[in-house]
Amino acid sequence: MAIDYSALPSPCFILDERLLRRNLAIVREVQDRTGVTILLALKGFAMFSAFPLLRQYLSGVTASSLHEAVLGSEEFGGDVHVYCPAYRPQEIGRLLDLGSHITFNSLSQWERYRTELQASPRAISPGLRINPGYSPVTTELYNPCAPGSRLGVSATQLGEKLPDGIEGLHIHNLCESDSRALEFTLRLVERDFGRFLPALRWLNLGGGHLMTGEEYDLEHLYSLLRDFRSRYPNLRLVLEPGSAIAWRTGYLLATVLDIVPTAELPVAMLDVSIAAHMPDCLEMPYRPHIQGALEATSGLPTYKMGGLSCLAGDVVGDYSFKQPLKEGDRVVFDDMIHYTMVKTTTFNGINLPSIGIWREDDRFELIREFAYEDYRNRLS
Ligand SMILES: Cc1ncc(COP(=O)(O)O)c(C=O)c1O
Known part of the structure; x- marks a missing residue:
């Protein structure tokens, strides 16, 4: 069953349990065979x-x-x-x-x-x-x-x-x-x-x-x-x-908060930060895959994705969509489970994305939400 992201909390890391089991089955096979x-x-x-x-x-x-x-x-x-x-x-x-x-x-x-x-x-x-x-x-x-x-x-x-x-x-x-x-x-x-x-x-x-x-x-x-x-x-x-x-076992769900016009591409401002929640995109750097988005294509609405922090480089892109993006649209980054949750920061005081699991029986389970205390407890 396809996941209905509109019903899920945003922002949120979502582990897809079925995909994790698929990987684990391969890993077991390697152990059994060797x-x-x-x-x-x-x-x-x-x-x-x-x-x-x-x-x-x-x-x-x-x-x-x-x-x-x-x-x-x-x-x-x-x-x-x-x-x-x-x-x-x-x-x-x-x-x-x-x-x-x-x-x-x-x-x-x-x-x-x-x-x-x-x-x-x-x-x-x-x-x-x-x-x-x-x-x-x-x-x-x-x-x-x-x-x-x-x-x-x-x-x-x-x-x-x-x-x-x-x-x-x-x-x-x-x-x-x-x-x-x-x-x-x-x-x-x-x-x-x-x-x-x-x-x-x-x-x-x-x-x-x-x-x-x-x-x-x-x-x-x-x-x-x-x-x-x-x-x-x-x-x-x-x-x-x-x-x-x-590998490829889940997503980071984000929501568009605003579209900012610039001298170049418009920037879709998201409720996540690239720097704080998916830093490898900037460190490697690499362009994460977004569900339903295409390579930048002339003639189609095209955007950079902008993060919530004030860091000038908290952006990733460019992406084209079949329809223009608007406030409230959901944006789903693929393959956001490894080296993400373990590397997040609360830079700028930005709240951490929630963590949930899409269970094998097609049920969403919200595992963890974060709050002000999580930010405060890292400081003195
Ligand atoms: C010593 C060591 N072992 C294991 C790993 C895991 O590597 P990977 O996540 O690329 O499989 C790393 C990653 O940096 C490492 O430094």
Whole structure:
């Protein structure tokens, strides 16, 4: 059943449960066919009201901060893999209590905390993040292997031997990537870090595997992972995607408040902010898809979409529509579930969009609304 947006609150992030289950079914298939473990990267998607569904398909989460580790442990359960670019002395104890695996970004951080880890009464498996010096990502902001990157230890820094006690390696160099990029990465890992692999317990291949994307070659992924596992039966292979889990699983519903004429295109002023509610559109940058809108086409009513903040660049566009937009019209941005809710701010004091779920039985459930207190509580 098509969603009737006119009856829903605006602005609102709407998770489409059916689409999420579709992605999760693919993720389960990958696990079943290859024996790898797939975790949810909370940094990309941490909508905990959806965890009961996710838990049916995934055995745990990966956390990049203490707060994510607490959320994963309290709301998701299962394995909590922890990786922070650097650990704070006042947080490490709590992380060692919560995590099942912990990855260190540098040799000095491992040395700094190894005694504490080895004294912990809990079994938590330590690993090291390696940097293969290759990433297919061309946007510098998202490239973990750019020259001078602070993320991970290079093969030359490691020398011939891993520090005693390290049980796993962690690598993250992909972003919305295909299986060919993973294949190339695995080849580099074997070439430059292969000497360590036979003695290790796990290899975490990070995120960025867009296995739920329409173009993704799943058969190739299956054979790649199976093949790698057969060469290293000692290794538990872990993947920790964020984007792929929530890829194209929902919307950001907005409403037109005004149409502002300018010397160029008219701007449709919305009740959302691009900067505060979908910042990747400006950071990447990219032009989000709007339902029913077309590429800018001469002869059709064409607009930029304007955000609610006073930031001059809080705009995205250009879009053509079959009919002119007017106050009160609904505008639905597609694919607004990953890296949105986790990145929102209350910049300008703008209220956060509500959060809802379009259930599999075609019922809308409003999960959360925000208010003045949410803005105030972030300040002092
Ligand atoms: C270490 C690590 N793991 C996993 C992810 C999730 O990546 P993605 O959401 O692209 O799958 C990221 C994203 O930045 C990351 O830095």
